[in-house]
Amino acid sequence: MGQFKAARAGNTLTLNPLAAAVLALGASGALAQDSNSDDQPVIQFGEVLVAADRNPAAKEKDESTVVVERVQLEEQQPESIAQALKYEPNIEVVGGPRYSNQAPNIRGLSGVRVLQTIDGARQNFNSGHRGTYQLDPELLKQVEVKKGPASSLWGSGAIGGVVALTTKNAGDLLKNGQAVGGYLKEELGTNGDSTETTAAVYGKSGDFDYLVNGSVSENDHVEIGGGETLENSASENTALLARGGFQISDNQRFDIALRHSNREEGVPSNPNTNVGSSSPLVERDITDQNVTANYLIQAGKSKYTSGAASHTTKITLYRNETQFDEFRPTMGVDGQNDSTEINTTGIAVTNATEGLGAQWVYGLDWYQDDVTTVRDGDNRPADMNADTDVLGLYAQADFTFADVLTLTPGVRYDRFEAESDQLTDSARDDSAVSPSFAASVKAAEWMTLTASYARAFRAPGTDEMYTQGTHFCYFPGVCNTFVPNPDLAAEEAQNSELRADFSFSGLVTESDQLTASATVFRNKVDNFIEQLVVNPHPNFFFPMNTTYQNVDEAELKGFELGANYRVNDLALGLSYGQTEGKDLSDGSYLSNIPADKWVLDLGYYFLQRDVKTGLRTSVVSAQDELPSEETRTFDSYTLADAYVTWEPATGNLNGLKLGLALDNLTDEEYRVAFQELYMPGRNIKLSASYRF
Numbered sequence: 001m002g003q004f005k006a007a008r009a010g011n012t013l014t015l016n017p018l019a020a021a022v023l024a025l026g027a028s029g030a031l032a033q034d035s036n037s038d039d040q041p042v043i044q045f046g047e048v049l050v051a052a053d054r055n056p057a058a059k060e061k062d063e064s065t066v067v068v069e070r071v072q073l074e075e076q077q078p079e080s081i082a083q084a085l086k087y088e089p090n091i092e093v094v095g096g097p098r099y100s101n102q103a104p105n106i107r108g109l110s111g112v113r114v115l116q117t118i119d120g121a122r123q124n125f126n127s128g129h130r131g132t133y134q135l136d137p138e139l140l141k142q143v144e145v146k147k148g149p150a151s152s153l154w155g156s157g158a159i160g161g162v163v164a165l166t167t168k169n170a171g172d173l174l175k176n177g178q179a180v181g182g183y184l185k186e187e188l189g190t191n192g193d194s195t196e197t198t199a200a201v202y203g204k205s206g207d208f209d210y211l212v213n214g215s216v217s218e219n220d221h222v223e224i225g226g227g228e229t230l231e232n233s234a235s236e237n238t239a240l241l242a243r244g245g246f247q248i249s250d251n252q253r254f255d256i257a258l259r260h261s262n263r264e265e266g267v268p269s270n271p272n273t274n275v276g277s278s279s280p281l282v283e284r285d286i287t288d289q290n291v292t293a294n295y296l297i298q299a300g301k302s303k304y305t306s307g308a309a310s311h312t313t314k315i316t317l318y319r320n321e322t323q324f325d326e327f328r329p330t331m332g333v334d335g336q337n338d339s340t341e342i343n344t345t346g347i348a349v350t351n352a353t354e355g356l357g358a359q360w361v362y363g364l365d366w367y368q369d370d371v372t373t374v375r376d377g378d379n380r381p382a383d384m385n386a387d388t389d390v391l392g393l394y395a396q397a398d399f400t401f402a403d404v405l406t407l408t409p410g411v412r413y414d415r416f417e418a419e420s421d422q423l424t425d426s427a428r429d430d431s432a433v434s435p436s437f438a439a440s441v442k443a444a445e446w447m448t449l450t451a452s453y454a455r456a457f458r459a460p461g462t463d464e465m466y467t468q469g470t471h472f473c474y475f476p477g478v479c480n481t482f483v484p485n486p487d488l489a490a491e492e493a494q495n496s497e498l499r500a501d502f503s504f505s506g507l508v509t510e511s512d513q514l515t516a517s518a519t520v521f522r523n524k525v526d527n528f529i530e531q532l533v534v535n536p537h538p539n540f541f542f543p544m545n546t547t548y549q550n551v552d553e554a555e556l557k558g559f560e561l562g563a564n565y566r567v568n569d570l571a572l573g574l575s576y577g578q579t580e581g582k583d584l585s586d587g588s589y590l591s592n593i594p595a596d597k598w599v600l601d602l603g604y605y606f607l608q609r610d611v612k613t614g615l616r617t618s619v620v621s622a623q624d625e626l627p628s629e630e631t632r633t634f635d636s637y638t639l640a641d642a643y644v645t646w647e648p649a650t651g652n653l654n655g656l657k658l659g660l661a662l663d664n665l666t667d668e669e670y671r672v673a674f675q676e677l678y679m680p681g682r683n684i685k686l687s688a689s690y691r692f
Contacts, residue, residue, distance in 0.1 A: 051120060052146040052164040054153045055361050056296060056314035057352040063448070063501050063517065066091075066145040070172070073137055075614060075643045077187060077661045077685045079194075081133045081165065084143050087601065087616055089560040089577025091145065092594040096272035096677045097222055098233050100263055100286075101131040106147055107523065108556045108581045108593045109160025112461055113491070115150070118165045119257060120350075121292045121318035124157075124369050125342045127463055129270040130324055134261055134288035136239035138185075138198050138215045141166045148521060149456030149495040151434035152410040155365055155392040159456040159493040159525065167241055167257060170202040170209040173691075179203055183691040187217075191663075191683035192234070194219035198689075207247040214240045225669030225681035232275055235265035251298045259290040269328075273676050278472050285325040292318040300354075316348040336377040343370045362395035371462045375469065379479055382469035385421040386462040390414060396436070408438040408452075416459045418486075420466040426486045428465075432457040450499040460488035464529055464548040471546045478540065480533065483547040488529060491550075495523040512567035522557040524584075552585035556593070569609065573601035580625060589625045595634065595673045596621040610648050616641045623673035630674075637670035659687040 053062050068084050078084040082093040082102040094110050095101040106114055111132070116123040118135060125132055143165055150158040174181055180203035187196040196217035203210060218236040221229050243257035263286040268279040275281045293316070300310030321343045328336040346367030353360050366389075373384040396410030417429040438452035465486045473479040502516040527550040533543035558579035565572045576598050581590035603614040618641075623634040642665060647657040667682040 051117070051166055052144040052150070052162045053361075054350055054363070055352050056350055057298070057312040064146070064450075064499065064519075066147070068143040070141055070168075073140060073143070074657070074659060074687075075612070075645055075661065076641075077189075077659065077687055078137050079189075081135065081137060081143065081163070084137060085145060085163075087575075087599045087618065088145065089562060089575045089597060089599070090147070090558060090579050090594055091577075092597075092672055093679075094592070094672060094675060095131070096675055097224060097230055097679050098235075098265075098267060098271045099219075100235055100237075100265060101129070101267075101271035103131070103133055104145070104163060105592065105594055106145065106161040106163075107521065107558065108579050108590065109523075109525075110592065112157060113160040113458060115154055115158040115162045116165070117154075117162065118259070118290065119167055119292050119318075120164075120294065120314070120316045120348055121290065121320065122157075122344060122346055122365075122367055123320060124344045124367070125288075125320070125322040126461060127324070127340045127342065127371075127373070129272070130340065131271070131286075134263070134286065134322065135165060135167075135259070136215055136217070136237065136261060138196065139167050139213055139239060139241045139259075141168045141172050148497060148523060149434075149436075149454045149493045151414075151432075151456030151493075152412045152436035152454060153361075153394055153396060155394075155412060155414045155434070156390060156416065156432075156457060156459040156490075159458050159491060159523075167243075167259070168200075168211060168213060169243055169245065169255070169257075170204060170211045171245075173200070173202050173211070174204060174209075179205065181692060183689055185687060185689035187685060187687040189219070189683050189685045191680055192219035192222045194685075208244065209247075210242075210244045212240075212242045214238070223681050224678040225664065225667050227667070227681065230677070230680075232267050232281060235263055235267075237261065237263040253296045254294070255296070256291070256293045259288070259292075261288045262286065269326075280328050283327045283329065287321075287323045287325075289321045290318065292316065311353040312351070314348075314350045316346075316350075318344075318346050318348075320344040336375075336380070338376055338380075339372075339374040341372045344368070345370075356397075358397040358399045360395065360397045363393075365392040365394075366390065369462070379470040379473050381467055381471070381482060382422060384462065384466055386419065386426075386466050388416060388418040388459070388462060390416040390459070404442050406438075406440040408436075408440070410436040414457070414459075418459075418462060418465065420462065420484075420486070422468070423466060423484060423486065426466060426484075428486055430459065430490060432459075432490060432492075446502055446504050448501045450497075450501070452495075452497045452499070454493075454495045454497075456493040456495070458491040458493075458529075460490060460529055460548070464488055464531075467548075474540070474542050478537065478542065480542070480544055480546055483545045485548050488548060489527045489550050491529055492526045493523055494526075495521060497521040509567055512565065514563065514565045516563040517561070519560045521559070522555065525554045525556070528552070528554045552583060554581065554590055555584050556581045556590075569605035571601075571603040573599070575599045575601075589627050591627050591630065592674045593623070593625065595623040595636075608649070611644065611646050613644045614642065620670075634671060634673040637668050638666075639668055639670070640665040655691040657687075657689045657691075659685075659689075661685040661687075 052065050066088050079099040080102040082104045085091045085104050086093050090107045092105045094105045095103050112126050146162040150162045182201040185198040198215040200213040216238050220234050222233040239261040245255040247253050266283050268275045269282045270279040273279045295315040297313045323341040326338040348365050350363040369388045371386045375381050392414040394412035399407045412434045415431040420426040434455050436454035440450040442448050466484050467482045468484045471480040471482050499519045504514040530551050533546050535545040537544050560577045562575040578596045581593040598619040600617045605612050618639045622636040642662045644660045663683040671678045
């Protein structure tokens, strides 16, 4: 494993020679162009819209990428990252009603099969039933989702898609000509008597800018639809974002961000269930810390995109430290203390350049995950010390012919290695090649047709390969134990997709605009990794072991429709998503597939656009495509959410913003398909902020 490892001493990171060489090549190439160019574009940091496409020179939203911007987040006031995406077709909120455990399910895949990034840094924490999204939505500038396999750019873990989160910076908040600013914000919610207090100060002095943004929030026990209280669902959370940027020259910028969050909660060990014998009460203290440094260089002037540079290099270094400290008060006289810590150290070098008649994006990723778990007491999973190293190289090009046809080939090579200190012969290494290809035709001024194919992979995680010890006990002396499986094969996906995008203007009036899209996809996943209970007891017939195994092929297919119409102060949106999942070995249905969903979105501005009101209605079908062993039923439901915002553009009240968001207006009692618990009921949320 040594050739891909970094040696750490305290907080110092020493790169291996290969990573250092590629890092230097990426920077030197851009600097060489920078020194020789007479017409240099000035960097406007924070202008990039689509981080999910890994193009640091991007200035426009990719049509296949969902972007939820800050204005939408303020309208909705989501309690979790997943909640911010719940209106998108074929995206569902899973993990139950406890917000800290929620995650998005994208086209039937979730968890470790959907890659999460924050400001370009991979977030690799995954352990048991513990939540993976630790960021407070209040600190976000935007949320992006790239649906479907994206391994040719992102590597392992992106077989279901990418959720790319971008935090705020001073440039997003400062008004024109403003040197120092800030804001205060208070949010109140009726469901669980939730409160959140947020404050920020930001500014710019010469070539230096800064932002400090913090929040404190808490909620009591959540009420599900119909008014029943969900016990053990209260939590407290603090979050802090501090960042500073320095404009080294017109074409070079350095930015460093530090994040810290701490959540305390008392929940079942599996938060998607109620407290019981197999899911005891756990007092959790979750600490998530990150430092991300970005160095951006631009050179030349693009021939293809107005205002963009012909060469851009972005170098990102990051370290994440996520720790779950847990206490089980019901386990014996003194209880049990557990600790789960995952540290990720990584480097990403991304280049966007022009040459050979194409626009290129290419680069390098290296990251290392260190996993340490300590389990207290008898009949528990064994302690684990394991690590994973991954090195990836990738390239993608856009060849455009006559402004009509664009061909986009791409390929990525990854090599990963893993090892556990507790198991002999546990070291394993493997590699994967992830190609992709897309062809886009501008068939008319109002229509673009795209066909794409992508292969992706997910390396097995340390939990899946190395977990051993007791899983749970039926009664004293009869327990189910974990069997490690370090020989697991990587999951492999092949996704084919057809997409049509339409854009019209002047249909009814001179100022109206209609955009629409239709997508058909088929994602075939081989070597699907599942947790299985096996080896029944000869007398009691209880399964005596739990292990992770590769199972037969899975197929996920479906389609998405969407349309948006804008005229003057009115905005209308309508979308539909449908996904079907089957096990190709026997034709049976897969679990965890989102139900069919319609979403109607209506928004209207009043009073010279100072006031905006909106209504979002989600109609979700019953999920009756169930595996044979599934005994639960998942009925249809309809949700109505509304919002009102008031933000005076002029006058003495300029800087004030008031918001009212109403979730689940009818207090519908509903359960998301394949989830154990029912979701929260009506919630009336008030917010007031003032920017100065």
